[in-house]
Every structure is written in C-alpha cells, then in structure tokens.
Amino acid sequence: MANALLAAAVLVCAALLLWPAGFFPACPIHLWFGIECPGCGATRALAELLHGRWMEAVRLNALFVLLLPCALGFAAESYRRALRPEGFRWPQVYASAVYATLAAAVIFTVARNLR
Amino acid sequence: MLYHVTRNGQNYGPYTIDELRRYVASGNVHPSDLAKSDAMVEWAPVAQILGAAEGPPIAPGYPAPAGYPTATVAAYPDAPNLSWGVVLLIGFFTCTLFMFAWNLVLASWMKRVQPNSTAIFYYAFATVLLFLQLIFTPHVLMHTVQPGYNYGWMWAYYGAHPLRNLIGLGVWIVRIVARFNMRASLEEHFNGPEPVGLSLSGVMTFFFGGLYFQYHLNRINELKRMMRYRGAAI
Numbered sequence: 001m002a003n004a005l006l007a008a009a010v011l012v013c014a015a016l017l018l019w020p021a022g023f024f025p026a027c028p029i030h031l032w033f034g035i036e037c038p039g040c041g042a043t044r045a046l047a048e049l050l051h052g053r054w055m056e057a058v059r060l061n062a063l064f065v066l067l068l069p070c071a072l073g074f075a076a077e078s079y080r081r082a083l084r085p086e087g088f089r090w091p092q093v094y095a096s097a098v099y100a101t102l103a104a105a106v107i108f109t110v111a112r113n114l115r
Numbered sequence: 116m117l118y119h120v121t122r123n124g125q126n127y128g129p130y131t132i133d134e135l136r137r138y139v140a141s142g143n144v145h146p147s148d149l150a151k152s153d154a155m156v157e158w159a160p161v162a163q164i165l166g167a168a169e170g171p172p173i174a175p176g177y178p179a180p181a182g183y184p185t186a187t188v189a190a191y192p193d194a195p196n197l198s199w200g201v202v203l204l205i206g207f208f209t210c211t212l213f214m215f216a217w218n219l220v221l222a223s224w225m226k227r228v229q230p231n232s233t234a235i236f237y238y239a240f241a242t243v244l245l246f247l248q249l250i251f252t253p254h255v256l257m258h259t260v261q262p263g264y265n266y267g268w269m270w271a272y273y274g275a276h277p278l279r280n281l282i283g284l285g286v287w288i289v290r291i292v293a294r295f296n297m298r299a300s301l302e303e304h305f306n307g308p309e310p311v312g313l314s315l316s317g318v319m320t321f322f323f324g325g326l327y328f329q330y331h332l333n334r335i336n337e338l339k340r341m342m343r344y345r346g347a348a349i
Binding site for chain 2 (some may be wrong): 025026027028029030031032037038039040042064067071074089090092093095098099101102105
C-alpha cells in the first residue's frame with residue numbers, strides 16, 4: 001500500500017512536469033462557492049516548483065510552498081513507519097502546531113480572497 | 116450503586132450508572148475517565164464500567180485475569196488514527212479532495228468491523244459524482260483562461276450547463292446520506308461489539324461528517340490503547 005502511494009506520488013509529479021501548462025484538476029470549493037480556498041493553486045505551485053520557478057510558485061500559493069517541507073517530512077516518516085514490521089500507526093503531530101497551522105490557513109484564506 | 120469519577124486529580128460525583136451513561140452521551144464525562152464504586156478495589160475506565168453494566172454481570176472489583184484482558188478491545192482492528200486536525204489540514208490544502216479519500220478509508224474500516232455497514236457505497240457514489248461534476252466543468256479545469264479566447268464547444272456547452280449544478284446537488288445529498296449511514300454504523304458498533312457508550316450528535320454529523328467521526332475515533336483509539344496497557348499491566 002505504502003509503495004503504491006509512493007508510486008502514485010511519483011506519477012503525479014511526472015505528470016505535472018510533462019503535462020501541458022494550464023490543465024489541472026478543479027477545486028470543488030471554487031466550483032461550489034466561487035472563492036479561493038487555502039489549497040487553490042497548490043497543484044500549479046507544485047508544478048512550478050518542479051520546473052524550478054520558485055517565485056511563481058510562491059505567487060500561486062505561498063502557504064503551500066512554506067508548508068511543503070513539513071508535509072514531505074510527515075510523508076517520509078509515515079512511509080518509514082509503514083515499512084516497519086510491527087504495524088502502522090500515523091505519526092502524531094503536536095496539537096498546538098496543528099492548531100497554529102489551521103489558524104494560519106484561515107488568515108491566509110481571508111487575505112487571498114480580499115485581494 | 117454509586118460511582119465517583121476522577122479526571123486530572125479532581126473527583127466528581129457520586130453518580131448512578133444511568134447518570135454516568137447520560138453524562139457520557141452528553142460528553143461531560145469521557146469514556147476514558149476513571150470511575151470507582153465503593154465496592155470496587157481499583158479505578159476503571161467509565162467505558163469498561165458501562166460495558167460491564169450492559170453485558171453479563173461481572174463481580175465488581177475483580178479485574179480480568181492476566182492473559183485475558185478485555186476480549187472486545189483486541190477483537191477488532193483500531194480505526195485509522197490520523198489526528199482529526201491533520202485530516203482537516205490536509206483537507207484544506209487539497210481543496211477538500213482528501214476528505215473524500217479519507218471518508219472512503221474510514222468507511223472501508225467500518226465495513227471491516229461492522230460488515231452490515233452501507234456507508235462505503237454512499238461515500239463511493241459521492242466520490243464518483245464529484246469527479247463527474249469536475250469533468251463537466253472544463254472552465255474550472257483550465258486555470259489559465261484568457262478573456263476573449265474561444266474555448267469552443269466545451270466552454271459554450273458545459274460552462275453554464277444545468278447538469279453540472281444538478282450533479283453538485285447530488286454530491287451533497289449522497290454525502291449527507293453517507294454521513295448518517297456512517298453515524299448509525301459507528302453507534303451500532305461502539306454500543307454493541309465494542310461498548311464505549313458512543314453517542315454522536317445529528318447536527319455535528321450533518322455539518323462536519325468524517326471530521327467529526329475522526330475526532331471521536333481518535334478518542335476511542337486512545338481509550339482502547341489505555342485499556343490494552345491496563346490489561347497488560349494486570
């Protein structure tokens with residue numbers, strides 16, 4: 001399962017590198033409510049990062065770019081745990097860190113929709 | 116019989132077993148809080164006391180013999196233990212698409228522990244409808260839309276097609292049905308095979324669905340872990 005998810009992630013990155021620019025999955029929040037959610041622009045930002053265009057990625061979704069190293073760390077630790085013989089448990093994140101990030105995401109969402 | 120409840124060094128009560136059950140249902144007392152009656156030798160989790168009160172009578176104060184800790188705790192696989200806050204965070208950054216995936220994970224676990232659960236079918240149906248809706252919305256798919264550019268029949272046909280909104284409505288209706296199915300299965304399981312006295316609010320289920328379930332599953336996982344440690348320590 002863990003290896004299948006890793007393969008899927010590699011495939012997604014390869015698709016983002018090779019896919020014609022401007023064709024990405026839609027955001028259901030944007031579709032339903034017409035506002036930009038915290039994740040809007042994340043796929044495009046990832047594609048820009050894979051192409052090495054940092055500034056463009058930050059412009060599309062700054063918070064996503066900022067949190068990407070944490071997400072990668074969490075994913076790597078989850079993968080390591082999935083390979084352990086004693087069974088899988090998700091890594092536990094400090095509740096205060098989660099709440100702070102949620103608060104940052106809310107502020108970010110309000111700010112990007114007021115622009 | 117009257118029970119005292121303790122949490123963080125503070126004692127509460129005494130309460131009757133019915134009051135205890137009511138307070139657990141209202142959330143004032145957690146199933147993982149410890150309680151003890153005068154007849155009991157040591158403190159036990161409230162869930163265990165409520166479970167014992169509903170099952171065959173067990174002599175109070177005599178813990179299960181070593182090697183036979185609570186059979187109900189070990190008999191079922193734990194629910195996925197990703198913290199609800201992390202689920203919400205990943206949901207935020209994937210434009211809620213992760214929530215759809217995570218609901219499928221929760222519902223498939225539910226199906227394993229409660230085989231009569233139908234929630235997985237509704238969640239899967241909602242996910243299929245969501246993708247249909249996204250496919251029918253090419254102007255959202257194409258983020259680099261240039262004003263004045265002719266996107267041809269796709270734009271003209273689907274841009275304001277009523278089918279898109281109809282499917283969107285369908286997604287929400289099926290999701291709500293899925294949530295209440297899941298709620299029924301969770302309550303059936305956690306008041307039957309694994310008695311922890313779970314009671315889920317209809318309003319919270321309606322608005323928060325999988326996130327609300329995950330919050331309670333995190334709590335129940337903690338409780339089960341604690342009971343396992345306790346069983347191992349006896």
